[in-house]
Amino acid sequence: MKRPKSTAINQQMHHRSTDIVERHTTIRVLIGLTLLQSGFAIIHAVAWSLDRSTSWDEITQTYSSSRIALWLAAAIWSCIAFAAMLALRRGMRAGRWAYVGGAVLWILAMLALAPLPLALSGILLPLVASALLLSPAASRYLSDIATRQTDSSLRGRAGHAMWVLAAAGYYAMYVARLTNTGWLAEVSPGVWRGWLTLAMLALPIACTVCTRKGERLWHAGMFLVIEGLATFLVLLGYAPYARTGTLGAGYSYYVAPAVHSSWVVVPLMAGVGLLGMCSSPRQSRKRERWAI
Structure with a gap:
């Protein structure tokens, strides 16, 4: 029995739609x-x-x-x-x-x-x-x-672990440079902190290389936007400490250096730009699943 033409067209459109992953x-x-x-x-x-x-x-x-x-x-x-x-x-x-x-x-x-x-x-x-x-x-x-769905391959697991490490390292490095406190400040005294800062900045590049083709820009943009928002929230949390007397007794006065705002603006602008380049839904592939 021959199927109606409209039914065949609807099924074809359904199969195409299932290939699109938001x-x-x-x-x-x-x-x-x-x-x-x-x-x-x-x-x-x-x-x-x-x-x-x-x-x-x-x-x-x-x-x-x-x-x-x-x-x-x-x-x-x-x-x-x-x-x-x-x-x-x-x-x-x-x-x-x-x-x-x-x-x-x-x-x-x-x-x-x-x-x-x-x-x-x-x-x-x-x-x-x-x-x-x-x-x-x-x-x-x-x-x-x-x-x-997760990528259970060795490359997928390694990429996921590296992105997590890069996000944690960047955030810890920012807090250490802003307040000179935290675990990174304790393990990187003096000149070692500068070398560790360069290593942390290079880690996202290695993460991007390890990510599967077709997903690299999106993952890099995600990383930059998350880090930009996280550093913004840190600065926002310290904003009430910038004026003496506003918080009452027991709270210390602290003004975050203006140079640290670049750690917010630059990642956010770069991340939004990368995500804008790959904003359309991606085509699902059997061999390519989420790296993170």
């Missing part, structure tokens, strides 16, 4: 950014809790109960955000509601425990992220089965 760039940027920041916050909280140079009695005598409660709330929120984004990365819908619910509690804690300028800088990302996760773009991402 990149979900906005949601993936959000996931990478949140994993990066919350992961470093967890590491910082663990390192601080293991530091025996200051006893708990000294901490309670030096800092107010509201500030200690804010630190504990920040550690809990970082764990919730990290776990929620890992779930989202695997396409699990529970991750969306876990993040939004945790964000509501974190925003309330910030407004109740932190000075208003500090609270406003700390709730920006949870507000924007929650709005994105409740948008149709997040629903399309969670409904797309391609989001659960």
Whole structure:
């Protein structure tokens, strides 16, 4: 029996449409950014809790109960955000509601425990992220089965590990140069930090080479946008400390050097440009899956 011509055309168009895979760039940027920041916050909280140079009695005598409660709330929120984004990365819908619910509690804690300028800088990302996760773009991402696909080949796993290392290294290097604190500042004193900085800057180039052809520009753009947004949020977090007396007693005065704004502008402009060059949905290939 001969099929109607319209049916054959519809099936042909369906097969063509299944060959198109949406990149979900906005949601993936959000996931990478949140994993990066919350992961470093967890590491910082663990390192601080293991530091025996200051006893708990000294901490309670030096800092107010509201500030200690804010630190504990920040550690809990970082764990919730990290776990929620890992779930989202695997396409699990529970991750969306876990993040939004945790964000509501974190925003309330910030407004109740932190000075208003500090609270406003700390709730920006949870507000924007929650709005994105409740948008149709997040629903399309969670409904797309391609989001659960990973490249299990040796090259895919190596590329994924290298991009994670590059993102963590760049972020740690920025914090070290901005505040002279953190694990990178401790392991790279003096001239070694300059050499380590050059190595960290060269690592994304190696990551791009290891990524499969057809995905290199997109992954490089993702890396630059995530790092640009992460460094912007760091500067935003330090903005309330730039004016004395705005945060009250117990908070130190600090002004971030203006030169560090280039670490925000340059990666963002370059990353947006690269993502704009490959903004159209990619053609799915059996031998090419997500490197990260």
